[in-house]
Amino acid sequence: MSDRYLGGEPLAEVVRSGFVESRHSGSIVVLDADGEVTAWAGDVLGPVFPRSSNKPMQAVGMLAAGLVAAPAELAIISASHRGQPVHLDAVRGVLGPLPATALGCPPDYPLSEDARDDLVRAGASRQPLFMNCSGKHAGMLRTCAANGWPLAGYLDPAHPVQVAIRHGVESLAGEPAAAVGVDGCGAPLLAVSLRGLAAAFLRLVSAAPGAAERRVADAMRAHPDLVSGTDADGHDTHLMRAFPGLLSKVGAEGIMAVAVPGVGAVALKIDDGSARPRLPVLGAGLSRLGFSLGKYADMPVLGGGSRVGSVRAVW
Template identity: 60%
Template sequence: MILAEVVRSGFVESVHHGSVVVLDSAGTVKDSAGDVGSPFFPRSSNKPLQTVGMLRAGLPAREAADLALISGSHLGEPFHALRAGEILAAAGLSPEALGCPPALPASERERDAVLRAGGAARRILMNCSGKHAGMLATCVANGWPVESYRDAGHPLQVALAQTVAELAGEPIAATGVDGCGAPVFAFSLTALARSFLRLVDAEAGSPERRVADAMRAHPELVHGTGGDDTVLMAGVPGLLAKGGAEGVQAVAVPGVGAVAFKISDGAARARMPLLRAALRRLGVDAPVPPVPVLGGGETVGEVRATW
């Protein structure tokens, strides 16, 4: 299904295929396009569900901001690395315990700052370091081994898989290895949208609601300065958002509904135009700026949704 197109100087230059589902407030499919029932890997859109699993397993979250970072894919700004380090320190661990690969900040500005200062890639700067810090803290709280925490058969990952399957409302079809080295779980696009709706509609104080409330209260820790998820959650009251690699996005608004989609070619540029179009079907106007197509440094076209 063609969901977005790239228009340059009045001509369609290329198109983006994918699948999208829109749910109403009751979790019923209101509209969809493409394959929304077959399993796929939601990538980092899994993270809020995994954080719920960590809380259920005894994650000793010091404050809501910790949950936001653990659920996020941060840009590697100094305040992200600082909080990830604090989560580890509270568990008696150092950044060397992190099992995610070393990386430079995802933020171009911060990456340049690190390199100018003579710095290099570090695990704590990797965009998933918050999630890994939370996983390690959960292991320490339970007396589980920390060296093997990424293994799919580890007690932590077994517990997280059970929680994700429960929230998704369907069995996990496959377990893969995400870009950060931790397990990632496959289920349908419709299940992803419903799981996010469960988070925002959960009873106050429950693990599900604690994660949703923390992310919405601290969107800058979920993504970072100017990041899509940060802008979305800051701009629409009550909205919960989490993107994932390879063109995945999930969003839910309490009392309104939810949206989830996957761009087949993984293109990030199609995500926000499509999300704006999908949310409008729920009557939500998201603060999403146009995505320009440049020629010679000037705007000569745009990426626009066709669905």
């Protein structure tokens, strides 16, 4: 494995009014149901920071460390939620008696514009609870409480909860973390390859019922509304609603990972960090496995509120 991400190949282009407005390069790997690489482009062995696509693996690490959680709780722990009321209630449920002041993620407003506007009109200020990673942090705190570990310092990579999470991520990816960074929410961020990320998602959906990996995958698929949200940008929610059995988790900086049991898995990264090409490129990857995203692979380009073009895969 190379010691850094080397960049990728042309994957998508933005077409507006018949003209190519911009192009996006990146990397993508496609695994079949047996975990074999069937197609790829760019650098799929150099490590990347999968950002929030790591969350399902982090949840598995928490379960292995003794976290006891219901399916809806596992879904919000694995989520990049939009801060809608149902999401905030779910995070509070994970915290239980633990104080919201213990959350180590930064204060923020919800990603959902409607939820944000409602809170602003009500006079609410930014809070860690509203931040899209608060579910994951609540899960970390609850895991600490279950083990008698200190809540203070739970974001230190050497803290027992982070050691357990690292073991979970590395076991699922089938490779050691190449680097440890700090995610936008302040939690340790582990770098793995796109190949390892795709393999991890395939293991999540292929594990035996009742296994920690399968429990996380089943929870996310049973409660897709908690994983992202019901507004237009909630891609994970919309995909898992539309395709029962599909597991999806996006990450910042153009990352996305998807697995379909009995079909395979895809992991991708857009080099410039853009989110807009992810679905068309994902559609191109899944098509190699005979799986069609249909309308969800079509990303329109708007002008004046009307469709004037599209983002299309060129891989």
